[in-house]
Structures are given as structure tokens and as C-alpha cells.
Amino acid sequence: MSEIEDFNVERAILRNAPWDEAPVDPARGSDPLWRTLNGARWFRQGDLSRALDCWLPAESDPRNGPLARTWAAFALARVGRHAEALERLTVASHLRGELRCAMGDVAGGLADMRSALAAAPLVEWRALRLAHWLRRVGQPEAAGAVLDQRLTTPALYSVELHQAALEAWLLSGDPERAFPHLLEIERRLPGLARRLVVGFGGFEPAASRLSASRRASARWLRPSLRSLVEDARVIPVSSRESLALRKLFDRRASAPVGVLPGPSMWDALSDAAAFRVFGHCVVRAPRSVQRDVPAMLLFRPGEAPDGPDSKRRDNIYLCFSPNIPAFLWPSAPATPEGLTALLAPYARELGGDDPQLGDLPRTFSLYLGAGNNYPVPDTRNGQLVRLDPMVFSRICAASPFVELPLWGSEHVDDPFQGFVDRDGRDLALATQAHQGMDRDRVRSVSYRLRWSRGIVELSEGPVGYALTVRYRANPHPGSVAAINTRFATEFPDDLPLDAVGVCMHFAGALGFEHLVASVSANATLPAREGWRVAGLGMLGHAGPELDRWLEDSPPGLAPLAAPVAWSYGRLGWLLRLAQHMPQLRQPLQTGPHSEELSSGAASTERPS
Amino acid sequence: MSRTALVRAGDPAQFEQVLRFQGYLLVQVTPWRFSNGTEARWLGPDGTMVTWTEYTWLGRRGLRVWVGPEDAAMQLWSALAEVLSLFDGAALYRGWQEALKTADAAAQLEAFLDFAAWAAMCDASESTTMRTPVFQAALDSADPVLRLAAMRNLYVFTPDRAAVLLAGREDPENPGMAMWRQHYASVHAGRR
Missing domain, CATH: 1.25.40 (Serine Threonine Protein Phosphatase 5, Tetratricopeptide repeat)
Structure with missing residues (x-):
């Protein structure tokens, strides 16, 4: 996280910078709107200097100036030009609050942030950032109180909120108020709870136990993996825990609920038994009340020969759910860079994790047929049944690749952006409210892909159904090509692995070119x-x-x-x-x- | 101010290449709808807005150069005309008049659909003087399909204008005309 944050501003910039679209040299244009939008593209590329080259000249425009000014202030804050950033923000906002705090006007800055939080009390990142600044200016007790207040209502990023509250109360010397947060974290992520108490006086016994536990848990690993579990993103597991976790993958050749690969993949369902878990990690949270479980990091014993002189390295694998077959686990070399490549695409994004349709520029479509032309395996027992929206809903409800809220074609885009399911009933009610169909569009139901954040849509036609995936490029190059080679499938190489997980359910479904050729x-x-x-x-x-x-x-x-x-x-x-x-x-x-x-x-x- | 053309031939990829070369940004793609297909909007470095429309309702595609300094817009127009086969309203109107001189019903229908698609895609001010004579002639045609085509595309007019064009017409070969006449008259009455 940067020193100054405002996820609303950042999200607004990124939403105007489509994922696959390259920026243009700022010197080529003079139109203020063009400059504003082109600057957003440079921002997406991480080139804040060129983003500012676009935004600063656009600030004087009466129409686009206010937007360009706010975005420029955010970029200036990011590059440490706080005074210039602050002079652009005349109205109280969260961003102005962070800047004022950073420049020493603590009372004014905290007041700005408090008023922004009061305007939207459920926005989790605002509570987290206010607490961050309260801690930083020596008010950890006030930080703990802000977070406790926020946690009275269910949250999407509850682990982060509990973690921040735990640290705030420990810093304020009140372990009694910290302890409930530790218990909550332990309930969700036991390994993380152990790790978090390092260095806090009130929790010395726990800290010493953790240190011992970490050393013990790393000893059973080969050197290349041992260095990885020192990474702050990895929650190590002991050899005993790892052995216990093996039973999760001991399914022989039967498909787990919600995962029904094509016949060519059936034998590969037992692959997972050859892997061992060496750590857990926190990945993006589901929007529904589904349990927020940590992902598992695995290696394959025997994949690389032992010994410090061996040039061959282990690979590490990321498994989001034991229900996902091993051939759909992303992998990377067992190096710090490999670990980053593996985890970065699935990191939690506090500012929202729901790219708009325009930000999912790639499309893959399959015709699924209908009735007896194209029966699909039922998720409950694998028996072939006629595909209809209800069967598809059952597939999605059980699938580890798809998130539960669904919406109908009356919504052009995902209506659940920023949605938090407080108790399961919110989800049911919201889903019911968003199932309407637009008479000027094809009838369809859409779901968000759980891990890659693409959107999968089942649309209804005169005869049968079509499945369309809208996505960003798979962040693990070569992974789908390997699947295609192994199973003789034809998924696009850039298709994300969770999208493959959904599409493989419909083995034999045809694409447009195949249908045209056959006709x-x-x-x-x-x-x-x-x-x-x-x-x-x-x-x-x-x-x-x-x-x-x-x-x-x-x-x-x-x-x-x-x-x-x-x-x-x-x-x-x-x-x-x-x-x-x-x-x-x-x-x-x-x-x-x-x-x-x-x-x-x-x-x-x-x-x- | 805008200028609209029907794209009769040419690769959309070349259109995109020209725009990207000139520093245009793709700013919006609207999702497909039965009534008006889909549109991609591009914004130029000088503020010129360009829209590419897939008007699937009539199976046509069009190009509209929207706003911006006129000389820049004209330069862009010339660059696009080199890679695409563009037909503006005047050319389509001439094509329609030529088709009327023949007895070829298929050619007349194609010329009419070209013009109707262009009229649906462009700004009303671009086509004001040409639309009425084209639709009037199509509604007066001896070919029942051409009359049907005209009747079904009257939405390019305001409801009151469409009601005037249908007023007093009877078409036994197109019994739906009575329904459309009533529809436009009632919409017009509702607006008054």
C-alpha cells in the first residue's frame, strides 16, 4: 500500500483506462477530455510522470478540469509532491485528509477522513485508512475504536479489519480488547493468527511459540522452499499439518461437486494426491457469505532432485480450493519472483475487485446446444441432463470457479460492485432483485468468475444456449497451452484458468468457426x-x-x-x-x- | 456538427489502425441491442469523436465523425476514405434516385435500406431534406416489400412526421400499416 491512498479516486482512474488499451504520447493531443482519459491509461501503466503530463494542462478546462485536478492530486500525492497535491483539493475528502495528515495538519486531516467515513460508513478501506493514520499519529486506541465500530457490521475484508484492530489494541497496551480479534483471525486463518502476535509485549508467550513453530515448520522443506516460507505473504504449515492436508486431495478419480471435466480429463483428477501443501496464503475474498478460506501453496515431492547443486528448481503451485483439479492450479518456479508472479494476480484489492465489462476486453464463446442435442452432466450425480438455466445455476452454485451473485440481462454490467453479503439473506434478496431481463437484449444470466474476476454469461437462444466468457489475459502464460496439449482441448491460450474450469464442464461444445465450417x-x-x-x-x-x-x-x-x-x-x-x-x-x-x-x-x- | 457515412466495404481492422495511428482512444463500446446493434466510440487528440456502428437491424455498418475542428475532421475523413468504401447521404440519395429509374425491385430495396440505415445512424439535421422524399417514394412504390421496408423504418422520423407520412394511406398488401399509423398518431398525441 502507498503512503497516501484513496481507492475511490484510484478506481475512477482505472475505470477510464481499459485493460488492453495502450496510452498515447501526451504531446500528441490538446483536447482536455482526451488528455484526461489518456492520463488514466498512463496511470494504469504505472507511469505517473506521463499521467501528470496529461492531467496538469487539462486542469484549466471548465468541463473536465475538476476531474483532471483530482486525478492529478492523487498522482502528485503518490510521487510525494504533497503540497502541490493539497492545493488542488479545496473540498473535504478522504484524499485531502490523508494529505493533511502527511503534511502535519493532523487534526484537520483526521476530521476530513472522519467526515468521509461518516458519509459512507460501510466502506471498509476508509475505516482501515483512518485507523492507519490514527495509529501513525499516536492514537492507536482511537484506531481500535474505529475498527471495532466498523466490525459491528459484516465486512468483506474482515481479516484485514480484525488484523488492524488487533495491532491497534496491542499498540495501545490493551491486550484484553485485542484478544477477541485474534480469536476471530484464528477462526478464519489459524496460521496468520500465530504469525501476527510477533513482537507485541502482551503476547510474548504466543510470539515465542510462533517463532519456534516457524522454524520447525520450515525444517522439513528443501532449501528453495524454506526461503519462501519466510515471505510475509506465506503462512507456513508444519510437516504434520501438511500430511493431514493430504486427505483433502485423496479423491482418486472421482470429480468433486461442481467440477465436471470432460472425459479426457477424468484420469487427471487424481493428480493432486502427488502434491504436498507447504503454506497458506490470503487471496481475494468472495462477495458472498461463502467462507473466506486461505489458498494453499504446494510443491510436488520428487519434481526436482535434492541437493544444493541441483540446477533444476522446484515449482510451486497455488490451489484456491481442494475441489479444483491439479491441472488447473497456476504454477511458478520456487523463487521469490515466482511467488510474486503466482500471488500478485489474486491479491486483495481493497478499492474494489470487480472490473467493469469494458475492462474485460477479451471474449470466448461456446454454443452449448439444447435438449437432447447437448446434455450436460448434473453437478449432483454426474448423470446427463438437459441444460437449462436452472441446471446452469446448480453448476455455478457448486462451482469453485464462480461467485454466487447472478444477474439478468437488464443489467449491462455487474450490479454487485462493492456488494457485501451480510448474512446470506442479502445475497438471496439482491439476486432476486437483479434477475430481470431487458426486452431489447438477449435473455441471459451472468456470474463473476471467482479468481480472475472475468464474467461468464449463459444466454438463451432460439435453440439452446451459449456460454460467453469476458476476461482479461491469463496471468500465467503457457498454463492453458499445457492443458490443451495434455487433453487435446482447444481453449484460447490467454483464457484464465477459472474460466477453463467452467468451460471444461461443456466438453465438445462448439465455437463460432466450427459451426460455420460445419454448415x-x-x-x-x-x-x-x-x-x-x-x-x-x-x-x-x-x-x-x-x-x-x-x-x-x-x-x-x-x-x-x-x-x-x-x-x-x-x-x-x-x-x-x-x-x-x-x-x-x-x-x-x-x-x-x-x-x-x-x-x-x-x-x-x-x-x- | 457531424458527418455520417455508410461503410459499404473495408476492413474494420484498417479503420482501427488509422485511428490508433492518429492517436485516437477507444472510449466506449456499447453492448449489442436488437434495436440499434452496437457502437464503438473513439476520441481523437483534438477532441474529434468518431463512432463506428454495427447497425445489425438492417445489416449495415456506418461511420460518424462527430465533433472537433473541421479541418482535422476532414483530414481524418480523407484518411478513412482511403481504406474504407464510404458513402455519405448525398451519394446514397443519388444511388436511390438511380435505382428508382430501373425496374429492379431488389436494387431499389438495397438502395432504400442503405439510405434508411444511414438516416438511422446520423444526426437528424444531416438528413432532413433527403429523408422525406426517399421515404415518400418508397411508400408510393409498386413493390409491396419496399413499402413494407419504408413502413418498418419510419422510426427515423419524429412520431408526428411519421404519422403525417402514413396519414390516409391504405395498403392491402401490408395490413400492418393501419397499426403503425395508429401507433405513430397515438405517440404523437401523447406527446402534445
Whole structure:
């Protein structure tokens, strides 16, 4: 964390800097809005100097100036130019509070931060930052009180809040008030609780036990791993604990609930038994009330030969849930850099962890078919059942790859940003409230991917369903290519591993190019093969792909193509067809999708 | 002020390449909708806004150069015209008039759909003088499908203008006309 933080400002900047979009040389533009947005892209790249080159000249613009000024103040604060940052902030805000504290105006700064927290008392990072500054200015008791107050309401980052409260009360010399927080942390992350009490006088016995325990727990590991457990992000486990954890992976070849890989992957389900856990680590928290469990760090005994002279290094593996098969665990070399590469993509982001759709620039789609064309394994017993939204919901509810809140197509973007499920009922009520469908869009349900934060959507078509994943590039290059090589699958190399975990449930599902190839070879298709045309319509309707296929499709396929064009509102193509098929003229009087006509007045019956 | 063109041919990747080369930023992509497809908006270093529309309703795509210094916008327009086949309103209007001179119903329908898609994508002020004669001629056409196409695309007008265009028309081959006439009349009445 930086010295000065304001996650609201940071999030606002990043939301205007799409993930895959490169910034442009600031000297090339003069328009204030262009400068403001281009600066956000430089900020995303970590080049604050160039971000400021964009923002500072835009500050005088009457329209975009206020935004550019706030963003510039944040960047100036980040690079230590506090006075310049402060002079840009004339209204009380959390950012101004941190800056005033950093510049010695403690009373004014704390007042700013308190008023910002009072305006949004559930925002966890504000409580954490206020407590941070209270501790820093020698008021740990007040910090403990702020955190205790926040913890009276359930929190997403409760471990961080309890940890900060524990430290505040220990610093203020009140172990009695610290102890409940230690118990709460121990309940969630026992290893972390042991580690946290180092160096606090009131907890000397615990501290000495922890030191001994850490040395003991590292002794059973090879040197390359032993150095890793010294890292503050790793909570070491003892040899005995590690042996006990092996039973989590002793599942032989049966699939855990919510994880049903394709047949080629079944034999690999028992891979996990060959690994051993050497540590735990804290990763991003779920938005639902699901238990916030630590991830496991593992190695594979025998993967690298023992001995200090060996050039081959161990690999380390990250397992978020024992239900996830080993071939979906990200891995990296057993080095400090490898550990960072493994953990950084899954670190907790206090300012919000829900990238908007525009920030998920890549797309992967599969046609899942329908009914008997494409049965899928049920999560409860693996038996093949017809896919429908309810079956998909069951898959998602049990899946370790997907987060529970779901939303319907009435929401263009994730409506659960910043959502905290206080007791499970919030989730049920919010999900119910957000399941509506937009009549101007395809019916769909969407879920957030649990680890990569992409979005997976099941959309309903005239025949069957389509699965679409919107994502950022997989942070572990080569991991999906290895899966494709091993199991003869065709997932995109940049697809995140949790997305592979969802898609592998639908082994054999076809992509757009496959469907086009399977249809284009034929001048006609029997009606029972019509699902192929429906499938390519489902996958290609949002862009020109479907139009191109309709333009080029052989006339013999028109009877199959017409319902698809109807389903996706291709009025132009249907009118052209109506010149040769008079029977189309009647349905086209009002359909397709004549939403402006009052319901009941218009017939939008699909053409036969 | 804006200038809109139908893109008849050309690779969207080349469009993107031209814009990125000139320092444009992709600022928004709207999700697909039945009624108006999808749009990608780009912002230029001088404030020029460019919109690329996939107007799937009529199977057309269009390009709109929105605001900004006129000379810069014209330079961009020329650069894009080198890689894309652009047809502005005047060209489409001429194409429509040429098509009317032939007896080719298919060509007339294509020319009409081109113009209707362009009219749906552009600012009303860009097409004011051309829209009414095109739609009037299409509604007066002997081809029932062309009349149907005109009737279904009247949303490019304000409801009162659409109501005026449909007023007094009877079309036994397009029985939906009565419904649309009533619809526009009632929307217009509701707004007054």
C-alpha cells in the first residue's frame, strides 16, 4: 500500500483506462477530455510522470478540469509532491485528509477522513485508512475504536479489519480488547493468527511459540522452499499439518461437486494426491457469505532432485480450493519472483475487485446446444441432463470457479460492485432483485468468475444456449497451452484458468468457426441439423459475423437461417428474403422485435 | 456538427489502425441491442469523436465523425476514405434516385435500406431534406416489400412526421400499416 491512498479516486482512474488499451504520447493531443482519459491509461501503466503530463494542462478546462485536478492530486500525492497535491483539493475528502495528515495538519486531516467515513460508513478501506493514520499519529486506541465500530457490521475484508484492530489494541497496551480479534483471525486463518502476535509485549508467550513453530515448520522443506516460507505473504504449515492436508486431495478419480471435466480429463483428477501443501496464503475474498478460506501453496515431492547443486528448481503451485483439479492450479518456479508472479494476480484489492465489462476486453464463446442435442452432466450425480438455466445455476452454485451473485440481462454490467453479503439473506434478496431481463437484449444470466474476476454469461437462444466468457489475459502464460496439449482441448491460450474450469464442464461444445465450417460445407441441411445454424446465430449475432454468414449462405439454407435472422432482429436480410418468400411478408408487418408497439397490439410470431 | 457515412466495404481492422495511428482512444463500446446493434466510440487528440456502428437491424455498418475542428475532421475523413468504401447521404440519395429509374425491385430495396440505415445512424439535421422524399417514394412504390421496408423504418422520423407520412394511406398488401399509423398518431398525441 502507498503512503497516501484513496481507492475511490484510484478506481475512477482505472475505470477510464481499459485493460488492453495502450496510452498515447501526451504531446500528441490538446483536447482536455482526451488528455484526461489518456492520463488514466498512463496511470494504469504505472507511469505517473506521463499521467501528470496529461492531467496538469487539462486542469484549466471548465468541463473536465475538476476531474483532471483530482486525478492529478492523487498522482502528485503518490510521487510525494504533497503540497502541490493539497492545493488542488479545496473540498473535504478522504484524499485531502490523508494529505493533511502527511503534511502535519493532523487534526484537520483526521476530521476530513472522519467526515468521509461518516458519509459512507460501510466502506471498509476508509475505516482501515483512518485507523492507519490514527495509529501513525499516536492514537492507536482511537484506531481500535474505529475498527471495532466498523466490525459491528459484516465486512468483506474482515481479516484485514480484525488484523488492524488487533495491532491497534496491542499498540495501545490493551491486550484484553485485542484478544477477541485474534480469536476471530484464528477462526478464519489459524496460521496468520500465530504469525501476527510477533513482537507485541502482551503476547510474548504466543510470539515465542510462533517463532519456534516457524522454524520447525520450515525444517522439513528443501532449501528453495524454506526461503519462501519466510515471505510475509506465506503462512507456513508444519510437516504434520501438511500430511493431514493430504486427505483433502485423496479423491482418486472421482470429480468433486461442481467440477465436471470432460472425459479426457477424468484420469487427471487424481493428480493432486502427488502434491504436498507447504503454506497458506490470503487471496481475494468472495462477495458472498461463502467462507473466506486461505489458498494453499504446494510443491510436488520428487519434481526436482535434492541437493544444493541441483540446477533444476522446484515449482510451486497455488490451489484456491481442494475441489479444483491439479491441472488447473497456476504454477511458478520456487523463487521469490515466482511467488510474486503466482500471488500478485489474486491479491486483495481493497478499492474494489470487480472490473467493469469494458475492462474485460477479451471474449470466448461456446454454443452449448439444447435438449437432447447437448446434455450436460448434473453437478449432483454426474448423470446427463438437459441444460437449462436452472441446471446452469446448480453448476455455478457448486462451482469453485464462480461467485454466487447472478444477474439478468437488464443489467449491462455487474450490479454487485462493492456488494457485501451480510448474512446470506442479502445475497438471496439482491439476486432476486437483479434477475430481470431487458426486452431489447438477449435473455441471459451472468456470474463473476471467482479468481480472475472475468464474467461468464449463459444466454438463451432460439435453440439452446451459449456460454460467453469476458476476461482479461491469463496471468500465467503457457498454463492453458499445457492443458490443451495434455487433453487435446482447444481453449484460447490467454483464457484464465477459472474460466477453463467452467468451460471444461461443456466438453465438445462448439465455437463460432466450427459451426460455420460445419454448415458452410452443405448447400442444404436436414431440419434436425438446424441447431448448427441457430448456434452460429447465437455466437455471431452481436457483431457483423452473423450478417456476413447470412449474406453468403446458400439459398438452400434460407428456411433454417430465417428463424435465426428473426431471433436476432436482422430486418434488412429478412426484407430481402421476403422478395422471394411472400409468406414472410405477413410476420414482417410488425416483427421482429417491434418493442415500440404496445404489447398485444402487435403479433411478433416467428415465421415458420 | 457531424458527418455520417455508410461503410459499404473495408476492413474494420484498417479503420482501427488509422485511428490508433492518429492517436485516437477507444472510449466506449456499447453492448449489442436488437434495436440499434452496437457502437464503438473513439476520441481523437483534438477532441474529434468518431463512432463506428454495427447497425445489425438492417445489416449495415456506418461511420460518424462527430465533433472537433473541421479541418482535422476532414483530414481524418480523407484518411478513412482511403481504406474504407464510404458513402455519405448525398451519394446514397443519388444511388436511390438511380435505382428508382430501373425496374429492379431488389436494387431499389438495397438502395432504400442503405439510405434508411444511414438516416438511422446520423444526426437528424444531416438528413432532413433527403429523408422525406426517399421515404415518400418508397411508400408510393409498386413493390409491396419496399413499402413494407419504408413502413418498418419510419422510426427515423419524429412520431408526428411519421404519422403525417402514413396519414390516409391504405395498403392491402401490408395490413400492418393501419397499426403503425395508429401507433405513430397515438405517440404523437401523447406527446402534445
